[in-house]
Amino acid sequence: MTEPITPEPALPPDQQEKLRELTTQSWNLELVISGAALFAILQLPELLDQFFDYIRYNFTSQTSGMQALILSLAYSMIKATCYVLFLAFLTNFVMRAFWVGLVGLLAVYPTGVHYDRIPFTTPYAQKKMADELGSLDRYILRLDQRCNIVFAVAFLFVLILVLVASFYLIILGIHSVLRPLIPAEAWLYVKIGAGVLFGLFMLTSIVLSLPQVRAHPVGVVVHYRFTSISRLLSWGLYKPFAFITNTFYSHLPYKKIMWALGVMMVVFLVLIMVEFTADLSRMDRRVSTLNRRHLYTARVDSLYLNPVAYDNQRAEADYVDAAAIQADVIREPYIRLFIAYPKALDTLLTRLSARPDWSDTLPRTERYRLFANWSSQQTNRLMRISVNDSLYATPDLLFTKRGPQEQRGWQTVLVPGNLKTGRNNLRIAIQPDSLAKAEELVTIPFWYVPEN
Numbered sequence: 367m368t369e370p371i372t373p374e375p376a377l378p379p380d381q382q383e384k385l386r387e388l389t390t391q392s393w394n395l396e397l398v399i400s401g402a403a404l405f406a407i408l409q410l411p412e413l414l415d416q417f418f419d420y421i422r423y424n425f426t427s428q429t430s431g432m433q434a435l436i437l438s439l440a441y442s443m444i445k446a447t448c449y450v451l452f453l454a455f456l457t458n459f460v461m462r463a464f465w466v467g468l469v470g471l472l473a474v475y476p477t478g479v480h481y482d483r484i485p486f487t488t489p490y491a492q493k494k495m496a497d498e499l500g501s502l503d504r505y506i507l508r509l510d511q512r513c514n515i516v517f518a519v520a521f522l523f524v525l526i527l528v529l530v531a532s533f534y535l536i537i538l539g540i541h542s543v544l545r546p547l548i549p550a551e552a553w554l555y556v557k558i559g560a561g562v563l564f565g566l567f568m569l570t571s572i573v574l575s576l577p578q579v580r581a582h583p584v585g586v587v588v589h590y591r592f593t594s595i596s597r598l599l600s601w602g603l604y605k606p607f608a609f610i611t612n613t614f615y616s617h618l619p620y621k622k623i624m625w626a627l628g629v630m631m632v633v634f635l636v637l638i639m640v641e642f643t644a645d646l647s648r649m650d651r652r653v654s655t656l657n658r659r660h661l662y663t664a665r666v667d668s669l670y671l672n673p674v675a676y677d678n679q680r681a682e683a684d685y686v687d688a689a690a691i692q693a694d695v696i697r698e699p700y701i702r703l704f705i706a707y708p709k710a711l712d713t714l715l716t717r718l719s720a721r722p723d724w725s726d727t728l729p730r731t732e733r734y735r736l737f738a739n740w741s742s743q744q745t746n747r748l749m750r751i752s753v754n755d756s757l758y759a760t761p762d763l764l765f766t767k768r769g770p771q772e773q774r775g776w777q778t779v780l781v782p783g784n785l786k787t788g789r790n791n792l793r794i795a796i797q798p799d800s801l802a803k804a805e806e807l808v809t810i811p812f813w814y815v816p817e818n
Contacts (some may be wrong), residue, residue, distance in 0.1 A: 380485035396517050399460040407452045418769065419585055423685055424707045440534040442642035449637065454520035461513045468506050518610050525607045666792055667809035675810050683770055688808035689794050694759040695813045701780040703748070705763065705794060706773060718798045719744040745776060750795040750804055753782040785814045
């Protein structure tokens, strides 16, 4: 039989009285904090979208495959946590405001509800209401307790959001900083090693959680030390997280705890998947998983009008996906073209054009000039720009930054002689030489309606 575990000694009487005063007056702080938290959380999704777009464009070297999927899932998890957090604080705010109303009502009518004085009801109904509803002061007390629980759960989600965001930044740092520095062959071994370590961690966790292992004296010690590793991953939030969860664990029945965790996990996973699908639709306008049409397709560039590809339709703060021209209907005899240069495209250009080695004895300004001329030559050599069926031989691309996001890319003005009144197509591809297969970046359809 195990002895009861007693924590550190209780507070002195004067401090206990002070704590009771604080707890009875906590409702006003809850309302202020909940209101401020609601306002702050409403700003987070837009800020997260801007942050993720900036990272995806400037630091993500892969926009497809498992690497992009992991980043997108982590990003969607953070946004889903924000929405859950908003609902938790909103629930507490509404419940606490209702509680304040009831407290004020009790101050006006201190004796509460007199069920025997309720008109338009029978004595039987009055007795039933008295049994079901009870006294007003008891209901106010129960509502106050529920408000406190909801508020604690809301801050539990705050801690989860911080932890998820921290892991997201770690994943982002690995993929954005370390991945370009590690060769593909070495990166394969890094992924295998990480997978093996994760598998061993999960296997050890399962084994140490078995009742037979935890019943052994050595197993108990090893289990505790192994679970203590999680403290290193809590970024200093172990104590506040542990106090909230352990308080619930020690006062609620085991079945109720498991039921609550199961419901929260299912709801949270559903919310993450819905948010993930919505984020994919936002990042790639061609995706329409939640709103399909029988004869609708956006997979072929020449058959799809992407608003981001036209300056007159794109919001000023939006990134250009691949390229953009001035409008969908062009009246001028020229095309103002901008080609985006994201980090993912840089990985392809690095393979196609090896940087030459200039002498270290050259002055730094001279090396800068040589590199600028060489990079411009490589860009104009690799880019294949065609209007309709004619290849534009000399695009004369120049480096530039545009928009409030200072998006990096190339810009030029094309003056093609084969524009036809009506629909035309502008194609952009990368081709190292005439024998290699061109990798198409984008096709932009537009209409040419010359001014009379």
